[in-house]
Amino acid sequence: MSLLEVEALTVRFPGVTAVDGLSFDLDKGRVLGLVGESGCGKSVTSLAVMGLLRDAETEGGIRFDGQDLLAGRPKAVRRLRGDRLAMIFQDPLSSLNPYYPVGFQIAEAYKAHRRAGRAAARAVVVRMLERVGIPEAERRARDYPHQFSGGMRQRVMIAMALCLEPELIIADEPTTALDVTVQAQILALLDELRTEYGTAVLLITHDLGVVAGMADEVLVMREGREVERGEVMELFDRPREPYTRRLLAAVPRVDRPVPDRLPVEDS
Amino acid sequence: MIVYLVKRLAAAAAILLVVCALTFAIFYLAPDDPAQKACGKACTPERIEEIRGQLGLDRPVPEQFARYLEGIVAGRSYGGVQCPFPCLGFSFQTNVPVQELLVSRLPVSASIAVGAAALWLLTGVSAGVLAALTKGSWWDRAAMAAALGGISVPIYLTALVLQYVLVVVLGVLPYPRAVGLLEDPVVWLQSMLMPWVALAALYAGMYARLSRTEVIGALGQNFVRTARAKGLPEATVVRRHALRPALTPIVTVFGMDLGALLGGALITESVFGLPGVGKLAADAINSSDQPVIIGVTLFAAGFIVVANVVVDLLYAVLDPRIRLGAA
Numbered sequence: 001m002s003l004l005e006v007e008a009l010t011v012r013f014p015g016v017t018a019v020d021g022l023s024f025d026l027d028k029g030r031v032l033g034l035v036g037e038s039g040c041g042k043s044v045t046s047l048a049v050m051g052l053l054r055d056a057e058t059e060g061g062i063r064f065d066g067q068d069l070l071a072g073r074p075k076a077v078r079r080l081r082g083d084r085l086a087m088i089f090q091d092p093l094s095s096l097n098p099y100y101p102v103g104f105q106i107a108e109a110y111k112a113h114r115r116a117g118r119a120a121a122r123a124v125v126v127r128m129l130e131r132v133g134i135p136e137a138e139r140r141a142r143d144y145p146h147q148f149s150g151g152m153r154q155r156v157m158i159a160m161a162l163c164l165e166p167e168l169i170i171a172d173e174p175t176t177a178l179d180v181t182v183q184a185q186i187l188a189l190l191d192e193l194r195t196e197y198g199t200a201v202l203l204i205t206h207d208l209g210v211v212a213g214m215a216d217e218v219l220v221m222r223e224g225r226e227v228e229r230g231e232v233m234e235l236f237d238r239p240r241e242p243y244t245r246r247l248l249a250a251v252p253r254v255d256r257p258v259p260d261r262l263p264v265e266d267s
Numbered sequence: 268m269i270v271y272l273v274k275r276l277a278a279a280a281a282i283l284l285v286v287c288a289l290t291f292a293i294f295y296l297a298p299d300d301p302a303q304k305a306c307g308k309a310c311t312p313e314r315i316e317e318i319r320g321q322l323g324l325d326r327p328v329p330e331q332f333a334r335y336l337e338g339i340v341a342g343r344s345y346g347g348v349q350c351p352f353p354c355l356g357f358s359f360q361t362n363v364p365v366q367e368l369l370v371s372r373l374p375v376s377a378s379i380a381v382g383a384a385a386l387w388l389l390t391g392v393s394a395g396v397l398a399a400l401t402k403g404s405w406w407d408r409a410a411m412a413a414a415l416g417g418i419s420v421p422i423y424l425t426a427l428v429l430q431y432v433l434v435v436v437l438g439v440l441p442y443p444r445a446v447g448l449l450e451d452p453v454v455w456l457q458s459m460l461m462p463w464v465a466l467a468a469l470y471a472g473m474y475a476r477l478s479r480t481e482v483i484g485a486l487g488q489n490f491v492r493t494a495r496a497k498g499l500p501e502a503t504v505v506r507r508h509a510l511r512p513a514l515t516p517i518v519t520v521f522g523m524d525l526g527a528l529l530g531g532a533l534i535t536e537s538v539f540g541l542p543g544v545g546k547l548a549a550d551a552i553n554s555s556d557q558p559v560i561i562g563v564t565l566f567a568a569g570f571i572v573v574a575n576v577v578v579d580l581l582y583a584v585l586d587p588r589i590r591l592g593a594a
Contacts, residue, residue, distance in 0.1 A: 052495055082498030089496075094489040098588055099511050108507075109497040144587045160497070 001066055003028045003200050004049065004085075004168055009060040011044050011053065011224075018044040020224035021060070028167065031194070031201040033215035033232065035208060035247070041224040042204045046170045049202070050087050051077050064168070083113040086161035088190075090173040092153035096145035103129075103141025106160045113164055128159035132189060151182035158190060165197050172204045187214060208251050212236060220244050268583065268590055275579045279572045286568040287339070290561045291332050299555050304359045321346030355565055356558035358551075365562030368547060372531075375445050376543035379535060380528035382459050383466035388521065391471035392514070395478025399513075400505065402483060410475060417472025426465040426538040433461060443539040462535050470524060478517060485513035515585045519578050526574025530567025 002025035011019040019041040026032045034042045047053045049062055051069055062069040064085060069077050089095040097105060106128060107121040116124070122141075129137035132155040145153055154174065161169055174190065175183035191214050194201050203215055211218055211232065218235050220227040220243065228241040239245045302318040303310065319325045322345055323334055337343055338354035345357040356365040394414070398407040433440045443458035485491065486509050494508040495501075531545030540546075544563060551559035583590045 050496055052492055078498050078500070080498070081496060087493075087496045089489060089493060091489060095493045097490040097494070097508055097512075099586065100507075101587075108494075108499065112497055112499050112503075144591060146588050147591065157493075160493075 002026060003065055004202070005061070005063040006045070006049065007061040007063075009045065009048060009062060010058070011041070011048050012057040012059075013055065018056075018224055019048065022221070022224065022226055023060075024219050024226070024229065026168070026200050026202060028200055029194075029198045030217065031203055031215045033211035033218045034202060034204045034221060035206060035211055035218060036221035036227075037206060037247070040221045042206075042221055043172055044224075045221075046087070046172050046202060046204050049170060050081060050085065052087075079113070082109050082166075083164050084166050085168040085170065086164070086166040088154075088157050088161050088169060088171045088174045091177045092150065092157045093145060093177075095157060096153060098145055101142050101144055102148070102156045106141075106156070106163055109160050110163045124163055125159075128163045129156070131162075131193070132156070132159045134159075149182075150178050151186060154178060154182075154186050155189065158186070158193070162193055162197065162199075166199060168200045168202065169194065170202045170204070173206070174203075175210060176205070176207070183210075190214070208236075208248065220247065271583060271589070272580065275576050279576045282572050283569065286565060286572075287336060288332070290564050290568075291335050293561060293564075297557055299557055301359055301557060304555070304557075318346065355562035358556055358559050360554060360556045360559075365558055366566075368559060369544060369562060369566050372542055372544045372547045373529075374447060375541050376531050376536070376545060377529060378448065378455070378459055379462045379466065379532055379541065379543060380525060383463045383470070383532075384521070384525050384528065386463050387467035387470040387474055390467065391474030392478045392517065394471070395475035396482050396510065396513075398475065399479045399482035399486065407479075411479065414472035414475040417468045418476075420468070422465055422469055422534050423538055425468050426461065426535055429461045429465055430539065443541055445542050458539075458541070462532070462539050462541065465538075466528070466532060466535055474517065474520075477520065478513070481513040481516055482509060485509040488512070511585075515582065518581055518585065522574045522578030522581065523571065526570045526572075526577075527567070529574075530570040531563065 004026040006025065007023050009019055009022045010017065022041070022045060024032065034045065036042050044053070044056075048056075048058055049064075049069065051074075058070060060070070064080060067076075067080070069080070096102065100108075103122070103125045106125045110116060110121050110124050125141050126137045129141060134140050134152060134155055140148075145156070148156065154177075158174075171190065175186050178186060187210060190201070193199070201214075203211065205211060215232045217230065218232050219229045220235075220241070222243055228235065228239065228244045230240075235244065236248065239248055300315070302315045302322060302324055306315050306318055316325075323331060326334075334343060335356075338350060338356075340352065342352035342354050343350055348357065348362070350357050350364040353366060354364060355369065357363075358365055358368060361368070391414075394410045398410040401407050430442075434442055440457050440460060441454070443461060444454060446454045446458060448455045486505075488509075491504060491508050494504045499507075529544075531543055531548055533545035533549055535541075536543040536545040537549045544566065548560065548563040550556075551563065
């Protein structure tokens with residue numbers, strides 16, 4: 001049994017079908033990259049798995065460790081959220097509440113699922129902030145999100161997501177809002193931590209470079225459906241579908257001349 | 268934080284000075300001659316000149332303004348009559364310093380303003396928050412329709428209808444009277460109920476709509492999604508992560524509204540015949556008692572400026588981004 005099983009997932013918003021019969025599964029400790037252009041339904045898929053969609057009609061099945069997330073009792077599903085499956089969002093500034101110190105926001109995640117006093121939660125916060133590479137963690141825990149740089153804020157988000165050692169992390173464009181050097185640091189950190197904790201990762205990105213560096217498997221999405229799925233190196237070396245080939249060709253490379261035009265769809 | 272405080276206080280002082288200059292200009296440019304007013308009907312031109320001299324009206328305008336300011340900060344005399352600090356002018360019609368009139372009227376205005384504010388804050392904000400949380404429901408629609416009604420109906424109409432129904436037809440309340448809270452709490456409460464409801468109907472409507480918009484906006488924030496992703500109970504998500512940012516702007520509006528009302532609710536006080544600062548202004552306008560009109564203007568402006576400073580400070584307490592200098 002896989003850790004996460006998504007079966008014929010369909011998500012409809014009024015007037016638009018964002019995800020259309022998508023199926024995939026993810027084993028413990030593995031990294032699945034969900035890639036595709038903007039609007040292809042990858043973020044909606046991740047929000048559906050987290051049960052964070054509002055005003056949407058969802059069909060199909062999402063099972064986490066055998067537990068049905070779509071049909072399950074809301075309270076039981078909420079208990080899984082943050083504890084056994086956690087999420088890292090794209091824009092760390094808007095994803096952190098500007099009104100509370102970051103330490104409070106991490107402690108809040110921890111205390112939502114574990115019986116812990118102030119001191120115990122505080123110790124977890126400091127340990128996690130240190131672990132994600134924030135210097136002077138004890139003091140910085142009292143600072144507010146706007147007092148951190150973009151990369152540091154994403155480190156805070158990662159600390160928050162990992163403080164309960166979840167089995168699955170959904171990272172939705174975790175580096176898109178960051179500049180390139182910081183992107184690399186954050187990806188390295190994420191990779192290091194998921195190896196350390198044995199966490200499975202559902203990595204959502206439009207950046208194929210990110211996928212190549214971190215994922216075991218890739219699922220290419222377009223218009224809410226699966227285009228192609230495979231082991232990362234195999235798919236990059238021998239893409240079967242024209243869309244995947246075009247997606248790969250769209251990535252500018254320093255070792256090749258820039259083509260005048262992208263390949264035209266041959267279907 | 269200290270820099271922020273100093274900046275706000277300096278700005279407040281500057282605004283008050285500008286208001287002083289403007290109200291003084293109105294006084295100086297107004298067609299009515301205060302000396303004529305003070306002199307009465309049977310008055311000779313010589314007597315008017317004499318009074319002008321006593322009141323300092325024959326002096327150059329900058330000197331008169333300087334004395335006006337001096338009166339506010341240190342007190343002065345008008346033709347031998349002492350007008351102690353903070354002298355906001357002298358009513359030549361009633362022969363009383365304006366600030367004495369204001370101080371005697373303030374308790375009524377404050378009773379009306381504070382009671383009404385408590386009422387509209389409680390009803391308006393809770394109706395708005397509930398409407399936001401049940402967006403699209405029958406409650407949301409009913410509350411917003413009622414809010415629109417409250418905003419649309421002019422306050423003099425609400426006040427008159429309330430008075431007609433509750434006092435004249437049903438006889439459940441007496442006509443409002445100006446009684447101190449400590450003097451007779453029951454009559455005080457009976458007298459204040461209608462003004463409170465009349466004012467609160469208007470403001471509660473505005474606050475309900477404002478709260479609804481703010482809460483809906485806050486619920487759509489990314490950090491609220493993060494809070495849900497942590498697995499927090501929905502009640503905690505709403506209370507801690509949506510309401511706090513949503514209600515911060517309401518504090519600003521509330522401070523300003525309360526400040527403005529403390530400077531007198533002109534229509535409400537006039538309709539119910541309650542002798543507050545607003546009624547004082549209305550009466551002064553009717554009898555062209557310029558110093559009182561100007562004094563009330565300055566007094567009301569003072570309340571608004573002070574309310575503004577208090578709100579700014581409160582905002583810094585509520586929002587760490589302001590307190591710690593960002594954004």
